[in-house]
Amino acid sequence: MPNPSPRQQTRLHAQPSISADRLVLLPSDFRLGVSTAAYQIEGAAREEGRGPSIWDSFAHTPGLTANGDHGDVACDHYHRWRDDLDLMVDLGIREYRLSVSWSRLQPSGQGELNPEAVVFYRALLEGMRERGIRPLVTLYHWDLPQPLEDAGGWPVRVTAERFADYAARTVGALGDLAEDWITLNEPWCSAFLGYHTGAHAPGRRDWGAAIAAAHHLNLAHGLAVAVIRAELPGARVGIANIVTDIRPRTDSLDDLAAAERLDAASNRVFLDPVYLGDYSEQVRRLLGADGLDAVIRPGDLDVIAAPTDFAGINHYQRVIARHDDDDAGPLRVREEPAEPATTSFGWSVIPASLTAVLMRVSREFTSLPLLITENGASYHDYLDPDGDVVDLDRVSYLRGYLDAVVTAVEQGADVRGYYAWSFLDNFEWAEGYGKRFGMVFVDYATQRRIPKLSAHWYRRLISERMSQLEPIGVKR
Template sequence: MMWEDFRWGVATAAYQVEGAAREGGRGPSIWDTFSHTPGRVLGGDTGDVAVDHYHRWREDVALMSRLGVQAYRLSISWPRVQPGGRGPLNPEGVAFYRDLLDELRARGIAPVVTLYHWDLPQELENAGGWPSRETAHAFAEYARLMARELGDRVALWTTLNEPWCTAFLGYASGVHAPGRTEPAAALAAAHHLNLAHGLATLAIREELGEDTPVSISLNLHVTHPADPESGPDLEAVAQVDAVGNHVFLGPLMDGSYPTQLLRDTAHVTDWSFVRPGDLTVTRQRLDVLGVNYYSTQLVRRHHGAGTAPRADGHGAAAASPWVGTEDAVELLPVDPPHTAMGWNIRPEALEELLLALDNAYPDQPLMVTENGAAFDGDVPVDGRVHDTARVAYLHDHVAAVLRAREAGVDLRGYLAWSFVDNFEWAYGYSKRFGIVHVDLDSQRRTPKDSALWYRELIRTGRLPGVEEAAALPPLEG
């Protein structure tokens, strides 16, 4: 079984949509703990209820079907299926995902299953978390059990989502769960995430066969120099690329860490957590490399104190181990337009990224596993949400994807982030990424114009104009 066709789809993550945090035998995750800690999440919001997907999944899958989506990327809540991160599975949790996957397949929607989207069981964090090697082995066993329980229902396995955010926002800047500020621990976490990916891939294929398709989703950074003619600024870009991209691409694709990364972080750690044989394990065949893209960043060399970490989860210069050193990387403001997250809108940079990856790894199939935008003002009026800015964002980024395909990039899909409005991590419910609006009081779902535009794209196979969206008919049923 291989993932060979191109599919249009949507994506979510368990903690952001499921809710039912204390139902069905689910144990606590680091995001439960983090969001319930005062001051950690805007407005004191938590994922306790989220958008109640745990109870409304049949309605949600039916809505996906009406939109015509061909793939749905979801994540499994590790603490829902294995509450402590080790030991026996929770049958009720496993049954939830089994039923969900069966319904997706019955409606012709290919399930893309992410095993880890940031909700580490709290017990594993108490035992050391991702800086501990044992967490990688616990993850591999969890992956093996999921393959055993759900294997024939999954079209594509994704081991990890954005391990950069897990390592550096969770353990260096502390703006994501578990909220630690320990640069050496962040680097150890990065390695153990790489190791976890390799071990999990081996476990999945031992259970299901060597041809089982496996992927990983990386939030790869597109970094530009403030002055393209400046040697120091170009060095700053290389420094950011090392810790933003190649800390994962190196072990996963090449079986090594970049020399620059080891040199730049020598004052933080001696990398003794990398053991003989690890980098053979991390380098496993990827049937698809998932690419999550939202924005770009602009940097220059700054002699003096570094910039403070940024809490948005997509700036590699933020939370870097060298912040505060003598030769720091300075993160500069980027030109508008911006989304509600403050991220700049640069669709051409998605094409740039895909072409660069294709050039570096010409035999590696790619998939855009997240791309989308939060904008203010998503309010239903007479049953419609006219989110023109999001329609324009999707139009321009899909156009970039189509240009990359025309240029010969082996692209296997595009998954819009996100299917529904949801819990946006440290921003709580203040930022809406969904192509489907969710009223958080009633949990009513209302497809936005962006959802109708996306349906038209999938239905016709052509790129609809932005102006067409508002005139498209609402969904039937």
């Protein structure tokens, strides 16, 4: 077991946990876990039949990622997964949200699955089962096979249909080893960062294409739910949407309208059709004439609104919106970071924002159980002279945001789990390896894993939570 160093132990004793009288308010089946994504950790980019994804193409294009970083090796999890799962067990982690790679499983984006990829993922899931780790499997975390992008990508309808086929084949091949499935991770990022701003793969800058992509991603989710139900009738299925806490800069009518527009194009365009069965008036007024109305076909909304079993919520920050007619894009909104913006990304650290998001989703959109499928912060982590990573900021962050979850439960939200982002430091997309979100430090030159103070704090929290449940005989 990777015990804290003497220095870490001293610091750990000085870091309070969440009080027992707060922890006990969580449901007895509440999950405390961690998250990762395939392209960010696996590496082995050209091994055993894996094909290129849009992120391989994007990251290997000069100037698009920090320092030209890419995921060819990343954390080398493809070869080190056994040790990584053992480390999870040592840290008390028994709930793990991972993604499988579309470009590894189905390199061309259609047809039979790559048998070597199936062997890999079956071994990984079997290894989790052997260690008592429950998987929450995400089918799509942004690694669209490049051949599908070459054929038009998410702005064209056929990509949603290809995704449904991939989902059916993957669940058919792996479904005996996992009951819990997420269709898509953060379709907002795939649509608007990928096709509007160009900040993410595939790096296109076309507002209309982004809107079409948003609808087809929603459609892909609904189609996938149907095929997962058919392949694995007992599966629990949901989607993980990023939900941002958006506030107007002032109470002026202009700023209030700007915040509403940003909310419509960030949150509502994905939450409305999945949970309420239609795009809201705000979304249609904002996006309809720019392409949304043109891509909606009869029956689409019924498909998108297929019943799910939980709502996945990714949350990172509060942003401030102000009206801006000058050079602010089609929304005429200027986004500003809320204060305090203290992460290395310049994102806000406001735990009450997570409470607000959970309450909003549970009151306005769905009564489904909520899973926080991602929440975390990047800091300027480093190995000190003793070889430790004493990430006090992250400990404080986790304590604050987990307490915010308890507050939401107190206020009536049905929250059933929290998956911290992330288990390992990893390839942080366009930011490369300069942003560290992990509870475990990765020395990329040697691939050595070093649990940070936050990992030991989280292990203690999980242990305290389990000790609360043992007297009443609660099991996972």
